[in-house]
Amino acid sequence: MSRFPRKAIPSLAAFAVFMVAWECLGAFGSLQDSVLPRPSLVLTTLIRHRSLLWHHSVVTLSEAFIGFVIACAVAFILGMVMDNFSTLKNALHPFLVVSQTVPIITLAPLFVIWFGYGWMPKVIVVVMVCFFPVVINFLHGMEHVDQDMITLMRIMKASKMDIFWLVKLPHSLPFIFSGLKISASYAIMGAVIGEWLGAKDGLGEYMRRSMKAFAVEQTFASIVIITVVSLVWIWLLFKIEMALMPWRKTENTQEE
Amino acid sequence: MTISPELEVQNVTVYMESLFVLDRISIYIQPEELVTILGPSGCGKSTLFSVIAGLIKPTSGEVIMHDQSITGTLGHVSYMTQKDLLLPWRSILDNVSLPLVLQGESWKKSREKAASYFSLFGLEGFETAYPLELSGGMKQRAALLRTCLFQKPVLLLDEPFGRLDAITKRTMQNWMMGIAQKMKTTILMITHDVEEAIYLSDRIYILSKLPGKVLAELTVSLSKPRTATIMTSSVANQLREKILSLL
Ligand SMILES: Nc1ncnc2c1ncn2[C@@H]1O[C@H](COP(=O)(O)OP(=O)(O)OP(=O)(O)O)[C@@H](O)[C@H]1O
């Protein structure tokens, strides 16, 4: 793990070449900084506005994170309950699936009307967009559990709870995590879009101000932050996933 | 019969949806006996075990243990299914401790108890390994240990050596006969291997093609412990001919 993955070198090199080319094109005047600011300009903006950006990032990240955590908790509990009561599952499952086709983000203005310009509507948007991928994946995972394993647990007189904790949940973990990774990128997006619609602070609000002032390098600075934060978030989830599922590591090494 | 049977299946008939699977099966097993059920593939052997284990309620008939009906109730026998079904996300030690934990024992005590059997079952050193890291024979032994630790008087083994290569199979058979003698267990076992049935059994039930019906009950009068040489004895040869003519 500590050694640098060799496969990453070409893509990193490509990224570096791309950046240098971009910088050069900007420096020789082929690209206007008011349209596509040079990477160095974005970097200086990041440094110049660091305390302001830090403040806005903390606001956005808190909204995203709180919403994400609430969504996960609700998804977990609902998934567990729905799996236990098949009538409830049959009743709710179609709605869950259909609601996935509704672009939740379009509901955001409603929440602003109902809950004003504070953190609340943002968190609600985040919860709404994060919730579905997790619960759907969780249910999907539990549906695909090996029925023979459940039978084996029943032979050993396991209770429903035992079966859930020992078989269904561990089996569903990879499914849950692919849901979580989708939700993680939705979370920040949800918070930022919530802020676009009106907020006192947050990266979305910073972007809106930059947009009004035609400060393209500031908009780029926020894009950079959002991208980096999303990547770190997903990387963390990946690390947690690895730590929670040590048996999959042996699966991978056997494939090599 | 002087001793009352440990387990008795009386006139069990099973229809699954419209499929006629078992036709009035009656079998019994005495304490410390090793009885095999031999029959062609798909004749309902596993279904019969599901009935005995209480997973399936028969259309008619009873399963009796110690003079009490256990028809359709779980938890009276230790049952090793055809697949090893070790939980991939748990270590071998945890997998094997499972029956004890599910009976209300703490994980710590269950692990201690289970670990004490690891050398007997040829699993020592693999306590913390995951099932994926084990060979087929080891997985089978782990599944067998887990079954034994459910600690019911009768062991049902559904083709325990079905997926093993010939050499591993013979080693495992010898090893199991040793274990069975040491632990004084009563074993009812499914196989579709004639040699295995003769080599291991005290008695053999031959089942017909679907719907499964008892065609014959044969006593294997070969002395124990058995070795490979008895398989060429005249008793074994006669049995083999008898079985092959029935199947
Ligand atoms: N869940 C089920 N629903 C409907 N039919 C089934 C089901 N399980 C098994 N059967 C059918 O019942 C018959 C008996 O199956 P069973 O698994 O008991 O056979 P078996 O003797 O154990 O076969 P094998 O030697 O291949 O393990 C088969 O013809 C099978 O197709």
Ligand SMILES: [Mg+2]
């Ligand atoms: Mg079978």
